[in-house]
Amino acid sequence: MEPLAHASIGLMVKPVAPKAPLWALIAATQVPDLLSFGFIALDIEKPGVSTMDFNQGLQTFSLPYYPFSHGCFMCIVWSLLVAGIAYLFLKDLKPSLVIGSMVFSHWVLDFLVYSTLPLLFGNRNLVGLGLMNTKPGVFISIFLELLLISTGLIIYFRARKRAALQEGQKQ
């Protein structure tokens, strides 16, 4: 999914964990893609390649190889690691766990749109609902992304308004 769609999950959970800085929540949602850039640069992972097939008018993809940045198991590991790092700074378990869980939310959203997500290592057990693989699915994914982004913004700004009102009542 697009970075903005991932970031919207950070906006959505901010009211649940007010002590977690918004930038940390949003940054955590981008961790698998950031890791993937690094791993590709180091030649540890490989991006998928898409090509146009004019006979069928469909795109065919060569499989990406990204078990370390986008594998289910490793995303759980990165989530725990990010939660641990957050705890070092915040010294508060709940917001730290929420920040950590943002890393895994990336995997869940990618699971909806791709069908090439590794469970463990290697490219044997690839999972995902693969919405992007079909033409109607692409429209559904775009709709889903817009829905996520607008919902994230609405939840975030509503919570901010409520907090501002409460602040005003105190004075």
Ligand SMILES: [Zn+2]
């Ligand atoms: Zn991703």
